[in-house]
Amino acid sequence: MKLYRFVIEFLQLAILLGVAPAFTGWVRMLKCWSQGRTSAGIFQPYRDILKLFSKDIFLADNASWIFRFTPYLVFGTAVLAGAIIPMLSLELPIASTADVIVLVALFAIARFFTALAGMDIGTAFGGMGSSREMTIASLAEPAMLMAIFTVSLASKSTSLSQMVHVIYSGQIALRPSLAFAFFAFILIALAETGRIPVDNPATHLELTMIHEAMILEYSGRHLALIEWASMMKLFLFVMLGVAAFAPWGIAESGDIIAISLAFVFMLLKLVIVGIVLVMIETGLAKMRIFRLTEFLGSAFLLATLGMLSFFILE
Amino acid sequence: MSILKNAIISALGADAVFDGNNYPASMDFCVVPRGKFVDAAKAMKKIHALLVAEWASDESQLGRGFGVFACYRWGAEYLIVKIELPYDDPIFASITNKFMPAYRFERQMKSLMGVVPVGHPDLRPWIKFEDWPEDAWPLRKSFDASKPMPRVKGEYKFVRAEGEGVYEIPVGPVHAGIIEPGHFRFQAVGEDILNLEERLGYVHKGIEKRFEALSWQEGSRLAGRVSGDTTVAHSLAYCMALESMTGCRVPERAQWLRALFLERERIANHLGDLGAICNDAAFAFMLYQMSRLKEIMLRTNHKLFGHRFMMDRIIPGGVSVDIGPDGRELILSELKKLLKEFNRLVVIYDENSSLEDRVRETGILIPDKARELCAVGIVARASGLNLDCRMQNPFPPYDRIGVNVPVLISGDVHARAWVRVEEVRESIRIIREIINALPSGPISAEAGIPSPDSSGFSAVEGWRGEIVYWLQAGPNSEINRGMVRDPSSVNWLGLEQAVLGNIVPDFPLCNKSFNQSYSGHDL
Numbered sequence: 001m002k003l004y005r006f007v008i009e010f011l012q013l014a015i016l017l018g019v020a021p022a023f024t025g026w027v028r029m030l031k032c033w034s035q036g037r038t039s040a041g042i043f044q045p046y047r048d049i050l051k052l053f054s055k056d057i058f059l060a061d062n063a064s065w066i067f068r069f070t071p072y073l074v075f076g077t078a079v080l081a082g083a084i085i086p087m088l089s090l091e092l093p094i095a096s097t098a099d100v101i102v103l104v105a106l107f108a109i110a111r112f113f114t115a116l117a118g119m120d121i122g123t124a125f126g127g128m129g130s131s132r133e134m135t136i137a138s139l140a141e142p143a144m145l146m147a148i149f150t151v152s153l154a155s156k157s158t159s160l161s162q163m164v165h166v167i168y169s170g171q172i173a174l175r176p177s178l179a180f181a182f183f184a185f186i187l188i189a190l191a192e193t194g195r196i197p198v199d200n201p202a203t204h205l206e207l208t209m210i211h212e213a214m215i216l217e218y219s220g221r222h223l224a225l226i227e228w229a230s231m232m233k234l235f236l237f238v239m240l241g242v243a244a245f246a247p248w249g250i251a252e253s254g255d256i257i258a259i260s261l262a263f264v265f266m267l268l269k270l271v272i273v274g275i276v277l278v279m280i281e282t283g284l285a286k287m288r289i290f291r292l293t294e295f296l297g298s299a300f301l302l303a304t305l306g307m308l309s310f311f312i313l314e
Numbered sequence: 315m316s317i318l319k320n321a322i323i324s325a326l327g328a329d330a331v332f333d334g335n336n337y338p339a340s341m342d343f344c345v346v347p348r349g350k351f352v353d354a355a356k357a358m359k360k361i362h363a364l365l366v367a368e369w370a371s372d373e374s375q376l377g378r379g380f381g382v383f384a385c386y387r388w389g390a391e392y393l394i395v396k397i398e399l400p401y402d403d404p405i406f407a408s409i410t411n412k413f414m415p416a417y418r419f420e421r422q423m424k425s426l427m428g429v430v431p432v433g434h435p436d437l438r439p440w441i442k443f444e445d446w447p448e449d450a451w452p453l454r455k456s457f458d459a460s461k462p463m464p465r466v467k468g469e470y471k472f473v474r475a476e477g478e479g480v481y482e483i484p485v486g487p488v489h490a491g492i493i494e495p496g497h498f499r500f501q502a503v504g505e506d507i508l509n510l511e512e513r514l515g516y517v518h519k520g521i522e523k524r525f526e527a528l529s530w531q532e533g534s535r536l537a538g539r540v541s542g543d544t545t546v547a548h549s550l551a552y553c554m555a556l557e558s559m560t561g562c563r564v565p566e567r568a569q570w571l572r573a574l575f576l577e578r579e580r581i582a583n584h585l586g587d588l589g590a591i592c593n594d595a596a597f598a599f600m601l602y603q604m605s606r607l608k609e610i611m612l613r614t615n616h617k618l619f620g621h622r623f624m625m626d627r628i629i630p631g632g633v634s635v636d637i638g639p640d641g642r643e644l645i646l647s648e649l650k651k652l653l654k655e656f657n658r659l660v661v662i663y664d665e666n667s668s669l670e671d672r673v674r675e676t677g678i679l680i681p682d683k684a685r686e687l688c689a690v691g692i693v694a695r696a697s698g699l700n701l702d703c704r705m706q707n708p709f710p711p712y713d714r715i716g717v718n719v720p721v722l723i724s725g726d727v728h729a730r731a732w733v734r735v736e737e738v739r740e741s742i743r744i745i746r747e748i749i750n751a752l753p754s755g756p757i758s759a760e761a762g763i764p765s766p767d768s769s770g771f772s773a774v775e776g777w778r779g780e781i782v783y784w785l786q787a788g789p790n791s792e793i794n795r796g797m798v799r800d801p802s803s804v805n806w807l808g809l810e811q812a813v814l815g816n817i818v819p820d821f822p823l824c825n826k827s828f829n830q831s832y833s834g835h836d837l
Contacts, residue, residue, distance in 0.1 A: 031598075034599065035598055035599045035602040035603075036602055036603060036606065037602055124481070124482065124483040124484060125483075127481075128483065128818070196596050197596075197668060200596040202598070203596065204490040204491045205490065205491070205594060205822040206485065206490055207483075207485065207818050207819055207821050207822055208594075208596075208819040208822055282598075282599055283666075283668075284597075284666075284668045285592070285595040285596055285597040285666065285668040285669040285671075285672050286595055286596035286597075286672070287668070287671070287672075288671065288672060288676075288817070288819075288820065289505060289817060289819050290505070290817065291671070
């Protein structure tokens with residue numbers, strides 16, 4: 001039985017690695033359609049990753065070990081985060097060793113090293129991107145913790161599996177604190193995954209970049225790993241949001257049928273989230289960079305309101 | 315009643331000789347003594363004239379030294395002031411202190427012609443790079459353009475800013491998008507821009523030198539390649555300068571067709587720009603929709619005139635392609651569809667508050683600065699200057715149809731975008747009127763050859779703004795000098811001013827709203 005739970009764990013990692021590019025492809029495809037263009041198809045990100053893996057690495061002379069190490073670290077933390085967030089089943093053996101605070105810290109480590117790598121080469125754009133990324137981080141991380149804590153207050157646990165279990169069993173359905181936390185989470189997720197209106201993942205304008213500016217100097221398999229990791233990050237934020245606020249359909253036991261059903265539900269949710277994301281991204285222009293403080297400030301405010309309303313109302 | 319001429323006469327008296335060998339005859343041309351160049355500039359400044367261009371010509375084959383010219387404009391009037399410099403002592407007093415745009419014109423003259431503006435604050439080379447020998451002056455007649463250039467070591471010193479937290483961001487010359495090359499050097503504190511210094515010249519092709527090796531007929535083809543997106547306006551400006559010298563009377567139908575080409579070029583480029591401005595604020599929807607509309611225009615151009623950008627369709631003496639009744643129908647139905655879709659997109663642009671937040675109050679060029687920099691075209695009209703050659707120096711059919719010129723005073727990115735929106739609508743109206751009342755007759759006439767030692771001037775409103783050509787015939791009626799002034803030559807200075815106090819990530823948006831030509835500037 002114990003072994004079987006590890007099988008589920010690995011199944012979940014395989015889904016993370018395999019489905020994340022498809023989700024990015026789906027979002028890009030919808031985006032093309034919304035702009036009246038033909039898309040390159042849902043599988044284009046796989047081809048991009050494959051192409052990058054087959055290319056040579058072009059490394060700056062003054063690149064240190066940080067620059068070379070970062071892609072593996074970023075990729076590794078994304079995979080590890082994927083082992084904690086319940087996607088298909090609540091019975092994840094690794095999840096019981098790490099709670100939601102660890103999850104936030106994992107993303108923070110990846111970001112910290114990406115920012116270091118951005119400055120490592122010494123180009124102007126890398127430093128600029130790092131400085132912007134850290135500005136956002138300093139605003140987004142507390143807001144993220146607040147939002148998640150609101151949920152964990154309701155479920156009386158910081159373990160993700162436990163949180164999902166409580167929400168799923170209907171003990172805390174339709175609470176105002178969760179509604180606040182949910183909207184805060186959407187704003188934070190947009191910022192953390194570098195989507196419009198915070199950052200533009202498709203831009204070529206170096207001066208406006210945030211995340212892309214830090215990784216401008218990467219090539220070959222380094223870039224492939226980073227790109228893949230950021231696709232996983234987007235996927236994980238969707239999964240985290242779904243797990244915390246709409247876990248319906250997830251398998252509570254390790255039953256094969258329940259897990260296959262959970263997979264179908266997951267795909268359905270991804271399709272819907274993709275559509276919502278593209279609607280947000282197509283309808284909005286990118287914010288002026290100093291508006292971000294207001295944007296993330298309101299996310300923090302919403303999360304705080306959620307927490308207050310928990311104590312006052314519930 | 316000639317305001318510019320009166321101002322020169324009252325300031326210089328008999329020192330100003332109004333000499334008649336410059337065309338068109340309606341514009342004033344005077345030669346003043348070398349020492350009076352600054353006095354003439356002062357007189358011009360006093361009556362609030364604008365500097366259009368400043369350039370030099372090697373007149374050794376005409377038995378003189380160098381000619382240095384400054385062209386001024388007041389409303390619809392143009393006046394050229396010329397001084398003559400001996401060949402062995404090519405120095406003159408700089409007018410940069412009086413007119414800002416002379417700053418780059420004079421650096422360019424020093425670099426390429428080797429005439430020295432005394433009192434100029436900054437004599438670093440411009441357009442010519444530091445790895446060319448100091449004494450290689452490509453525009454001089456003694457310079458052999460067919461020989462390879464020996465390289466020397468040199469350094470270009472950028473303006474530096476120092477202090478706690480100041481850092482430098484070099485951008486370009488090779489950019490990430492598919493655009494022309496140019497270098498931008500930012501000095502910034504945090505995200506705030508302290509200073510922006512442009513460095514251009516990466517697409518210097520020697521076009522002005524090349525004119526001197528061509529026949530008058532071939533010249534219009536070269537002019538059409540000065541800046542590919544403005545091919546119609548450039549070849550038109552060249553042809554008009556040449557026709558003024560030869561006294562060629564262009565048939566009326568040809569003139570109407572020229573206006574048709576000019577307006578179609580304007581619409582196509584404005585559509586592209588509007589999309590690109592929105593795309594730089596990450597509003598990609600608009601880019602693809604506007605590009606689609608632009609593509610409709612270009613395909614119609616190809617179908618009717620045989621070239622997507624109508625390159626070489628304007629020739630000395632007229633045009634090379636006519637339009638039949640089918641073509642007129644096609645244009646009318648195309649414009650109907652275009653205008654409808656365009657208006658819908660403009661509503662989206664206008665009502666999207668996130669976009670509005672980006673374009674308003676970004677990259678402001680205040681009217682005073684625009685006037686000081688003698689800005690032209692879209693940039694000038696977005697900053698309160700009511701300048702448009704189609705209105706001020708109309709050729710048929712503009713004199714009959716008239717042009718409503720949109721002028722905004724806010725000078726921000728939105729103003730520059732909105733001037734384009736209004737101009738697209740106005741151009742559609744003009745094209746409809748042209749199509750409905752196109753006169754019949756021939757489409758070209760014999761252009762002729764100018765007489766020796768004469769010169770011709772023209773100003774045409776391209777889609778970026780006023781394009782100026784000045785052509786000079788040598789002793790054997792060949793081209794002795796072809797001066798090209800693209801609107802970019804002055805408006806690039808405006809960008810440097812507009813971004814001050816903005817933040818670094820807003821620069822691409824400001825830049826796109828100017829969208830100046832690198833090729834037209836570097837020549």
